[in-house]
Amino acid sequence: RENYETHEYDVIVIGAGGAGLRAAVEASAVPGLKVAVISKSLLGKAHTVMAEGGVAASFGNLDHQDSWETHFYDTMRSGHFINNYRMAEIFAKEAPDRVLELETWGAVFDRTPEGRIMQRPFGAHTFRRLAHIGDHTGMELLRTMQYKAIHSGIDVFQEVTMTKLLMANGRVAGAFGYFREDGRFVLFRAKAVILATGGLGRVYKVTSNSWESTGDGAALAFRAGADLMDMEMVQFHPTGMVWPPGVRGILVTEGVRGEGGLLYNAEGERFMQRYDAERMELSSRDVVARAIFREAMAGRGTPHGGAWLDITHKGPDYIKTKLPGMYEQFLTLADLDITRERFEVAPTCHYTMGGVRVDPETCATNLPGVFAAGEVAAGLHGANRLGGNSLSDILVFGRRAGLGARQYLEGMEGGLAAVDEAEIDHEMNRVLAPLTREKGVNPYHVHEQLQEIMTTYAGIMRSGETLQTGLEKLLALKEEAQTMAINGSRRYNPGWHAVFDVQNMLLLSEGIIRSALERKESRGAHWRTDYPDELPDWQQFNFVESFDGDAIHIRKEPVPEMPEHLARLFTYGKAPGLVQTAPGKESSK
Ligand code: FAD
Numbered sequence: 001r002e003n004y005e006t007h008e009y010d011v012i013v014i015g016a017g018g019a020g021l022r023a024a025v026e027a028s029a030v031p032g033l034k035v036a037v038i039s040k041s042l043l044g045k046a047h048t049v050m051a052e053g054g055v056a057a058s059f060g061n062l063d064h065q066d067s068w069e070t071h072f073y074d075t076m077r078s079g080h081f082i083n084n085y086r087m088a089e090i091f092a093k094e095a096p097d098r099v100l101e102l103e104t105w106g107a108v109f110d111r112t113p114e115g116r117i118m119q120r121p122f123g124a125h126t127f128r129r130l131a132h133i134g135d136h137t138g139m140e141l142l143r144t145m146q147y148k149a150i151h152s153g154i155d156v157f158q159e160v161t162m163t164k165l166l167m168a169n170g171r172v173a174g175a176f177g178y179f180r181e182d183g184r185f186v187l188f189r190a191k192a193v194i195l196a197t198g199g200l201g202r203v204y205k206v207t208s209n210s211w212e213s214t215g216d217g218a219a220l221a222f223r224a225g226a227d228l229m230d231m232e233m234v235q236f237h238p239t240g241m242v243w244p245p246g247v248r249g250i251l252v253t254e255g256v257r258g259e260g261g262l263l264y265n266a267e268g269e270r271f272m273q274r275y276d277a278e279r280m281e282l283s284s285r286d287v288v289a290r291a292i293f294r295e296a297m298a299g300r301g302t303p304h305g306g307a308w309l310d311i312t313h314k315g316p317d318y319i320k321t322k323l324p325g326m327y328e329q330f331l332t333l334a335d336l337d338i339t340r341e342r343f344e345v346a347p348t349c350h351y352t353m354g355g356v357r358v359d360p361e362t363c364a365t366n367l368p369g370v371f372a373a374g375e376v377a378a379g380l381h382g383a384n385r386l387g388g389n390s391l392s393d394i395l396v397f398g399r400r401a402g403l404g405a406r407q408y409l410e411g412m413e414g415g416l417a418a419v420d421e422a423e424i425d426h427e428m429n430r431v432l433a434p435l436t437r438e439k440g441v442n443p444y445h446v447h448e449q450l451q452e453i454m455t456t457y458a459g460i461m462r463s464g465e466t467l468q469t470g471l472e473k474l475l476a477l478k479e480e481a482q483t484m485a486i487n488g489s490r491r492y493n494p495g496w497h498a499v500f501d502v503q504n505m506l507l508l509s510e511g512i513i514r515s516a517l518e519r520k521e522s523r524g525a526h527w528r529t530d531y532p533d534e535l536p537d538w539q540q541f542n543f544v545e546s547f548d549g550d551a552i553h554i555r556k557e558p559v560p561e562m563p564e565h566l567a568r569l570f571t572y573g574k575a576p577g578l579v580q581t582a583p584g585k586e587s588s589k
Pocket of ligand 1: 015048050054196198
């Protein structure tokens with residue numbers, strides 16, 4: 001029998017990105033509570049580190065009319081009203097405090113001349129709202145939270161992949177996985193588990209996401225009985241790098257457009273005029289991504305099938321100060337100086353709006369003791385996420401998940417749940433199987449085929465026909481992938497790690513296609529050419545998925561109804577900060 005080591009904690013957090021670290025800090029605020037963070041990459045390398053443009057919070061430092069109401073309005077409107085309104089309300093109200101708190105922990109934001117936190121404009125935010133540190137906001141955020149987490153007495157396990165969530169007698173018992181370095185197995189027994197594993201962008205061929213974004217947390221939770229929601233909603237960011245081929249998909253931050261960058265088609269026309277004359281380049285991501293895609297389809301694309309983005313008119317000093325990362329990125333990766341030349345951009349898979357369904361107040365899932373926060377969770381962003389809203393999401397709901405786990409522990413009776421040894425044996429055999437199989441399909445080959453299927457049949461543009469074809473191909477691939485095999489040992493074997501990534505992505509891809517087939521309309525990121533219109537407001541709903549170990553089941557649930565005081569914010573069809581209010585009735589900050 002294989003051995004495994006065991007660790008016991010009150011709370012384990014799977015994921016060391018912004019959401020995981022913020023959750024861990026909050027959970028560990030109770031003296032004596034044992035908390036661990038587990039990450040499949042190194043501390044400081046989580047996907048959050050890549051975030052560039054900024055973190056959205058309605059300080060109103062530059063535009064004094066801004067308020068939580070306007071941020072809420074923008075978030076709901078851009079999410080096409082299938083967001084959970086309560087999540088959006090909590091989010092908009094708490095985001096400023098979470099950003100200020102980061103400052104007290106040592107984050108250094110760019111400042112206005114008066115010394116306030118600087119805020120930049122971003123797509124579909126009514127006001128200048130994104131607090132930032134040049135164009136490396138995520139790095140500073142992660143650095144700050146890491147420091148805080150380490151000094152809060154949290155244990156950290158790096159380069160450990162969790163492969164299974166363990167439940168016992170209706171509550172969580174912990175999680176099981178292995179050290180990537182040498183393949184030794186590890187059991188974490190825990191009273192509460194917080195999932196903060198990020199998104200699933202690697203499902204698509206062209207993506208801005210890091211290698212970690214394979215949807216592990218959502219897949220683990222789904223297999224254990226958690227509900228997933230809004231799986232059809234995958235965001236394609238309008239501006240990924242296009243050329244040379246090796247860099248295709250790497251993000252060009254929305255900050256370039258925020259700082260004045262303009263989009264042109266091959267005919268030299270500012271084509272956004274045709275798609276959103278009011279907001280132009282700063283329209284929401286779904287609109288700009290579709291516009292670039294349509295221009296290329298209409299034969300007005302750039303040589304490599306995208307659009308031109310031009311910021312040269314801002315001058316070298318401005319560009320190098322405001323967008324130093326972008327300047328460097330193009331110079332080193334594409335040998336191109338963005339202060340002197342325009343460059344090609346095209347849509348790239350960027351963000352997962354769907355994921356684990358959570359309670360807005362506590363981030364609890366339907367599995368007792370399991371919580372989820374950040375990109376792995378669903379509900380806040382609806383059909384389309386606003387730029388900058390993810391960094392504030394991970395702060396607001398990371399904290400709430402930590403609090404939720406604490407409250408859960410206070411109310412719970414008994415200690416750690418018993419772990420079923422037979423289940424662990426079964427999991428160890430499952431994980432070792434690809435190494436012992438004589439013959440089988442290579443996981444990298446399966447991944448490539450999966451990306452091909454998802455990009456061709458369930459990408460930025462879909463129809464019932466493409467989705468149905470995609471589903472058939474995916475199910476055949478799933479069958480083939482039952483026997484993935486890999487050479488070598490458990491020591492430093494990336495091919496072996498890829499097996500579990502691919503298994504997770506196959507399961508979730510099926511979830512994406514099935515929900516996309518069910519949603520017979522176009523809404524936000526979900527664009528169906530056979531149902532090009534958005535259904536009327538009274539028909540808003542979410543698709544919730546559950547998995548019985550064999551098949552995915554989908555139910556259609558009406559979106560929770562907004563209370564009157566929030567619904568009223570939409571009556572003028574204009575953002576609250578732009579509506580004239582009677583004296584004494586200004587919206588609150
Ligand atoms: P992540 O940061 O993705 O962290 C996931 C963690 O889970 C990692 O530590 C990973 O190792 C771990 N993990 C995953 N699976 C397992 C497993 N099986 N076992 C153990 N550990 C596991 N958003 C903004 O708001 N503003 C921006 O300016 C912005 N810019 C961006 C730029 C780029 C290039 C990209 C790609 C995204 C950007 N985003 C931005 C989005 C934002 O960065 C992410 O949505 C956010 O950081 C996700 O944080 P998270 O904590 O949920 O997960």
